[in-house]
Amino acid sequence: MLRIAQKEELQKMIDGFLADYEVIGPRELPGKGIFYQPITNAQDLYLGERFAIEPVKKFFFRPSEYLFEGGLKEGSEFLEGIPLAQNKRMIIGVRPCEARGLALLDKIFNTEYKDEAYVSLREKTILVGLSCQAPGKDCFCTSIGGSPVQARGMDALIFSAGSKYVIEIITDKGKDIFDTCPKEPDKEEIKAWESLKEKSNAALRKKIKIPESLDNIFESGYWGKVSSACISCGVCTYLCPTCHCFDLVDEERKKLRCYDGCAFSDFTLEASGGNPRPTKMERYRQRVFHKFDYFKKNFGEHLCVGCGRCIRHCPVKMNIAEIVDQAPV
Amino acid sequence: MSEELKNKAKELLTNKKVDLIIGYQRAADGVLAAPCFIDSQDDAEKLIWDSYCVYNLASYLKDFPAKRKGIVVKVCDLKSITVLLQENQVKREELLIIAASCPGVIDEKRLNPLDQQAQEIVFAGKCKTCKTITPAYYDILINEPQKNDKLSEIGQDEYEPVRKLEAKSIEERFKFWESEFSRCIRCYACRQICPLCYCPKCVAEQITPGYFSKGVNLEGNLSWNITRAMHLAGRCIDCGECERACPVGIPLRDINKKIEKEIKELFKYEAGLSVEQKPLLSCFDKSDPEDFIK
Numbered sequence: 361m362l363r364i365a366q367k368e369e370l371q372k373m374i375d376g377f378l379a380d381y382e383v384i385g386p387r388e389l390p391g392k393g394i395f396y397q398p399i400t401n402a403q404d405l406y407l408g409e410r411f412a413i414e415p416v417k418k419f420f421f422r423p424s425e426y427l428f429e430g431g432l433k434e435g436s437e438f439l440e441g442i443p444l445a446q447n448k449r450m451i452i453g454v455r456p457c458e459a460r461g462l463a464l465l466d467k468i469f470n471t472e473y474k475d476e477a478y479v480s481l482r483e484k485t486i487l488v489g490l491s492c493q494a495p496g497k498d499c500f501c502t503s504i505g506g507s508p509v510q511a512r513g514m515d516a517l518i519f520s521a522g523s524k525y526v527i528e529i530i531t532d533k534g535k536d537i538f539d540t541c542p543k544e545p546d547k548e549e550i551k552a553w554e555s556l557k558e559k560s561n562a563a564l565r566k567k568i569k570i571p572e573s574l575d576n577i578f579e580s581g582y583w584g585k586v587s588s589a590c591i592s593c594g595v596c597t598y599l600c601p602t603c604h605c606f607d608l609v610d611e612e613r614k615k616l617r618c619y620d621g622c623a624f625s626d627f628t629l630e631a632s633g634g635n636p637r638p639t640k641m642e643r644y645r646q647r648v649f650h651k652f653d654y655f656k657k658n659f660g661e662h663l664c665v666g667c668g669r670c671i672r673h674c675p676v677k678m679n680i681a682e683i684v685d686q687a688p689v
Numbered sequence: 690m691s692e693e694l695k696n697k698a699k700e701l702l703t704n705k706k707v708d709l710i711i712g713y714q715r716a717a718d719g720v721l722a723a724p725c726f727i728d729s730q731d732d733a734e735k736l737i738w739d740s741y742c743v744y745n746l747a748s749y750l751k752d753f754p755a756k757r758k759g760i761v762v763k764v765c766d767l768k769s770i771t772v773l774l775q776e777n778q779v780k781r782e783e784l785l786i787i788a789a790s791c792p793g794v795i796d797e798k799r800l801n802p803l804d805q806q807a808q809e810i811v812f813a814g815k816c817k818t819c820k821t822i823t824p825a826y827y828d829i830l831i832n833e834p835q836k837n838d839k840l841s842e843i844g845q846d847e848y849e850p851v852r853k854l855e856a857k858s859i860e861e862r863f864k865f866w867e868s869e870f871s872r873c874i875r876c877y878a879c880r881q882i883c884p885l886c887y888c889p890k891c892v893a894e895q896i897t898p899g900y901f902s903k904g905v906n907l908e909g910n911l912s913w914n915i916t917r918a919m920h921l922a923g924r925c926i927d928c929g930e931c932e933r934a935c936p937v938g939i940p941l942r943d944i945n946k947k948i949e950k951e952i953k954e955l956f957k958y959e960a961g962l963s964v965e966q967k968p969l970l971s972c973f974d975k976s977d978p979e980d981f982i983k
């Protein structure tokens with residue numbers, strides 16, 4: 361289902377959403393980049409082509425989440441869950457790769473095992489996407505099942521078309537919020553929208569090939585070579601829309617779940633002092649295998665959406681796309 | 690200049706003067722540079738040297754213990770090697786320092802990530818106030834007169850951003866840092882990239898006892914960032930790598946520079962000037978100010 365709105369009309373709609381929802385969207389911090397933050401006014405939104413440094417993952421699988429609190433209170437035991445999300449939220453301006461990232465995270469946190477904190481945040485949130493018309497040089501979503509105009513995981517997807525926006529409505533949730541926008545695009549406008557989609561797809565130039573399986577090269581010297589520049593920081597894992605490893609930490613009487621990542625040297629450190637992934641070679645190989653081999657075997661698709669964040673923000677320009685593309689299978 | 694570097698590298702590897710050379714190669718995107726580790730003559734062809742060579746490669750020295758390492762350095766990078774030598778973290782006899790005269794490096798953060806082509810070069814903040822492009826010592830000098838001799842705008846006040854912050858009230862300053870640190874994601878890239886952050890177990894990772902919250906919250910973020918900066922007091926040589934590595938744009942150099950400035954004023958000490966210099970925090974001088982003892 362398609363709708364069309366003038367820029368001002370969309371802004372008005374967004375201002376309307378603010379009455380019922382907590383609205384989050386990309387904002388530009390001068391000299392720093394684009395960050396998703398709550399907005400108080402449609403004018404706050406940055407709906408240009410640059411994308412946020414951190415993906416929307418952090419609003420669902422949060423960097424640190426208090427899971428429960430327990431211990432002794434006035435002589436007797438207590439255990440309290442932390443209250444789950446109650447308020448309705450809307451995130452506007454989500455990119456196709458990030459929304460797809462959430463669809464992949466659902467496979468972890470919302471299928472067999474239901475993670476209450478994650479699920480409640482997912483249920484309370486409406487996702488309104490924004491298509492990409494000028495993908496960056498590190499984007500490679502079309503090589504891995506995505507595209508700059510894909511709507512998977514979203515409730516609605518907005519396309520910026522000159523002075524207007526075309527709104528593609530995907531789910532009932534999306535229909536509900538955009539029922540204030542009655543105008544449907546005419547034939548001409550639909551044609552223009554279709555050619556815009558084609559153009560966006562063509563603007564994405566980076567293509568890579570992904571091997572069927574990496575099984576045969578687990579022991580290859582390749583991993584030592586390609587991982588030598590890695591400094592074992594957490595940038596790639598924390599900024600990745602699909603990475604989801606965490607650590608459980610006790611702080612006071614609370615159980616805290618914090619991001620963790622396979623890049624860190626103590627990620628697999630055991631209490632005995634042993635560490636099955638002692639060097640960056642094992643750690644980096646794990647990252648690649650989890651994304652491009654294991655996950656596909658377990659869940660039917662790769663655990664990477666080709667957003668390029670880990671390439672763009674790696675302090676030493678490690679390039680997972682090239683590394684996978686050139687893997688000596 | 691890259692040619693000269695390549696030839697030297699080949700020579701060093703053929704004559705077995707070094708086991709490997711830590712240098713720069715073109716990144717996969719064809720524009721930027723990336724660190725590389727060269728151990729054969731053929732691979733030496735990859736070496737490059739230009740304004741995209743932003744990284745301070747000294748942080749890789751610890752990856753190759755007991756090897757004879759050639760390392761390509763800029764003047765600022767060399768200072769961090771000086772501190773590592775001072776603190777006995779590397780052996781001089783294992784090092785072959787290839788100093789390259791510096792064209793100034795780019796400010797990566799100012800590059801437009803959407804632009805698929807090479808862009809006009811905007812120099813990094815540190816380069817704009819760099820005092821000299823001549824390295825203090827080296828084993829091999831790759832020298833070429835730089836066309837950008839105007840790069841270091843000598844006379845420009847390197848502490849200008851710090852002074853601006855100092856002029857604010859305590860409340861304003863706290864608000865400023867609170868908002869900056871609120872973006873910290875605790876990825877520890879600032880620590881990992883730093884050539885002088887080499888503790889085998891960082892205070893941030895200790896859990897028995899935990900020194901500060903692992904949570905991404907004001908307490909944890911503030912504690913982490915202040916701890917990081919304080920552990921580099923009198924040691925940081927302002928290569929600016931932490932600020933460059935920080936994905937969320939926290940102005941870490943401003944904190945480092947503030948500490949550097951205080952130290953200069955209090956102790957007339959500057960880090961990384963010579964290997965013979967005693968490390969600031971492990972020596973005592975009768976003339977050290979002590980009016981803080983009440």
Ligand code: SF4
Nearest residue numbers: 590591593596623674
């Ligand atoms: S690949 Fe890059 S971002 Fe990831 S851990 Fe290594 S250095 Fe950090």
Ligand code: SF4
Nearest residue numbers: 600664665667668670
């Ligand atoms: S692995 Fe890199 S490119 Fe793939 S989804 Fe994660 S951050 Fe994006």
Ligand code: SF4
Nearest residue numbers: 873874876877879935
């Ligand atoms: S200051 Fe920046 S680089 Fe350091 S831990 Fe925080 S986000 Fe990471």
